[in-house]
Amino acid sequence: MLEISSGIRHFPGYLDRFHQEAMVETIREIVSAAPLFTPVMPGTGKPMSVRMSNCGELGWVTDKDRGYRYQPVHPLIGEPWPPIPPELLDIWTAVSGYPLPPQACLINFYSDDAKMGLHQDKDEQDLKAPVVSISLGNSCLFRIGGTARNDRTQSLKLSSGDVIVLGGEGRLCFHGVDRIYPATSTLLKSGGRINLTLRRVTP
Template sequence: MMDDLFKTIRQTETLGPGAAFLPGRALDQERSLIETIETIAAFSPLRRLQTPGGRQFSVRMTNCGELGWHSDRSGYRYESVDPLTGKDWPDLPQEWARLARDLAQEAGFDGFTPQACLINCYEPGARMGLHQDRDEEALESPIVSISLGVPALFLFGGVARTDAVRKIPLLSGDVVVWGGRSRLFYHGIAPLKPDMHPLTGALRWNLTFRRVRAQDSP
C-alpha cells in the first residue's frame, strides 16, 4: 500500500530551473506503452549491466532507438548495436517519439527529437543511486522520463552530489522532464517497495528518452 507521501496533492510542479513534474501525463498510454516494452524486450532482452568498477546494477535494462546506453568495465557509453545480440537496437516507436516530444514541449523544450530510450525494469528492492546523465553530447536537450507500474520515490538533487535531495512520489503514468540549468542535476530512485500494479505485477518500468548527439548531427 502507498504511504502518506504518495497521498499528497498531485499537481504540475516546477522542480528546478528547467525541471518539471507532470503527474499522470502518460496515463492514457499506460497499457500501450507496457505492451510495447514487452515487444522490444523480446528482441533486445533485459540484462543487468556492470559499472566500470565491476558492481552490478540492481535494475535490469534494455534500449530502443538509434543508440542504446551501455555500461561495462570499459565505461559508460552509447552503442549503435546491442552488445548482447550483435544486432541493431529495436526502432524507437514513432508514437513514443511523439509522446516524448509533446511532453518535452509541455515542460518548455520545443523540438525535442530523442535518439535513444533507455528502458529500466525495477523489481522490489531495486534502486538507482544518485547520478548525472552526462554521457550524451546533446546536453542542450532535456531528459524525458515516464514511470509505469508500481509507485516509486524519485530523488532529485542539485548540481552537486551533496546538494539537498527532494523526494517526489511517482505513480504509473507520471512524467518528469529536466533540462536547461537542471540538465546535470543529480537524481535517482529510492529502493522500490513491494507493491502490486494490475498491468505490471510487482514491477516498475521507466522509459528515459534522450538526445545523444546535437540536433543538427545525424
C-alpha cells in the same frame, strides 16, 4: 504540470491506464527483440540492481572494461536496437520543447527491491536537450539534488503514468531512485517498475 525546480517539470498521470497498458505491450515487443541485460559498473564490474535494454538508433550501455557509453548495437546479441515507437516520440514532442527527436530510449526494469544511486546523465554530447522520463508500474521514491553531489536534495513519489522532464538548469542535476513501493500498481503482473528515459545524444 508541476515545476519542481528550475527546468525540472513533473506531469502527474500523463498517461491514463489504457495508454499505460498499450505502452507495456509495446515495451514487451521491444524487449523480445532486444533482451534485458544486467549492466555492471565500470572498473569494478559490480552489477547494478536494475535490468535494462534500449530502443532507438543508439543505446546506453556500461561494462567493466569500457564503461559508460552509447552504441548502436545490443551488447549481448550484437543486433541494432529496435526503433523508438511513435507513441514515445509523441511524448517527447509534447513535453520536451526541443526541436530534434530523441536518439535513445533506455528501458530500465526495477524489481521491488531495486534502487538507483544519485547520478548525473552526462554521457550525451548534446546537453541542451532535456531528459524525458516515463514511469510505469509500481510507484517509486525519486530523489533530486543540484549539480553538485553534496547539494541539498528533495524527494517526490512518482506513480505509474507520470512523466518527468529534466531540462534547462536541471539537466545535470543529480537524481536517483531510493526505493520502489511494492503493490502500488497492478499494471505489471509480477510487480516492479519500468522506467523509460528518452535522450538526445548528439547535437
